[in-house]
Amino acid sequence: MAPSTSNVPALRVQAVEKYYGSRENVTRALDGISLDVAQGEFVAVMGPSGSGKTTLLNCISTIDRPSAGHILVDGQDVCGLRRGELARFRRERLGFVFQDANLLDTLTARENIALALTINHVAPREVSSRVEAVAARLQISEVLDKMPHEMSGGQRQRVACARAIVCDPALVLADEPTGALDSRNSRKLLECLTQMNEAGATIIMVTHDSFAASYAHRALFIKDGRLINELSRGAAPRGRFFDQIMDVVSFLGGEDGDAA
Numbered sequence: 001m002a003p004s005t006s007n008v009p010a011l012r013v014q015a016v017e018k019y020y021g022s023r024e025n026v027t028r029a030l031d032g033i034s035l036d037v038a039q040g041e042f043v044a045v046m047g048p049s050g051s052g053k054t055t056l057l058n059c060i061s062t063i064d065r066p067s068a069g070h071i072l073v074d075g076q077d078v079c080g081l082r083r084g085e086l087a088r089f090r091r092e093r094l095g096f097v098f099q100d101a102n103l104l105d106t107l108t109a110r111e112n113i114a115l116a117l118t119i120n121h122v123a124p125r126e127v128s129s130r131v132e133a134v135a136a137r138l139q140i141s142e143v144l145d146k147m148p149h150e151m152s153g154g155q156r157q158r159v160a161c162a163r164a165i166v167c168d169p170a171l172v173l174a175d176e177p178t179g180a181l182d183s184r185n186s187r188k189l190l191e192c193l194t195q196m197n198e199a200g201a202t203i204i205m206v207t208h209d210s211f212a213a214s215y216a217h218r219a220l221f222i223k224d225g226r227l228i229n230e231l232s233r234g235a236a237p238r239g240r241f242f243d244q245i246m247d248v249v250s251f252l253g254g255e256d257g258d259a260a
């Protein structure tokens, strides 16, 4: 879906700094980074290895706390949340998709997807209708009663997507979601993320892969913990956006960015 014109961004990152280590041996992982993501936007975050992508995602997801600056999700400053409020914030406001699907091995796909709804005390009848609706949208209805080890890697990743959006989160955070998939399953997963976005989810995806990034509305490039460039897709077809992303990636030093 096209990004909305709502004044409150889905995400605002304001002058965020993150330092690791002690005074003698400090790593500046984020160096005063600021960015906004509009409601309904699909944003890819790219950058060389060690540039701070995962640190940024971890700060947004409240898994880690910034050393300075503010992060607002739907206008709410998440840096001030107390420990007890954090779990609830993550459960109700965020959806996660990781490189490995991270499904619970002893639960079926249906139970994995339903878990967050159950924890949020959604009525059982509504749980099953919401799980089935999201499964139909992501084309995984036929695996709902399978255990994770009975599914393909691509199916597991799509179940993880269903789990991420079933609670209708303010933000979906995806960290290298195609990293463990072959090209066919990557494409399916990216179509799945696109569909989630078209249905209203705001998505932030960290990726090394220009092809994956070309599915987004906007690509942000970070280096040494700073935002150094960004590209908007606008009305351009995905193929042209891919070429533009590749140009920036080559300028920065290659697809894996290690040489940058």
Ligand SMILES: Nc1ncnc2c1ncn2[C@@H]1O[C@H](COP(=O)(O)OP(=O)(O)OP(=O)(O)O)[C@@H](O)[C@H]1O
Binding pocket: 020, 021, 027, 028, 029, 047, 048, 049, 050, 051, 052, 053, 054, 055, 056
């Ligand atoms: N827990 C930690 N303790 C100390 N340093 C850390 C820690 N986590 C990350 N770093 C450092 O912070 C910097 C940014 O790391 P980060 O994992 O955010 O990079 P990245 O862009 O996600 O890299 P990659 O693409 O390789 O996953 C790196 O220099 C890394 O070594």
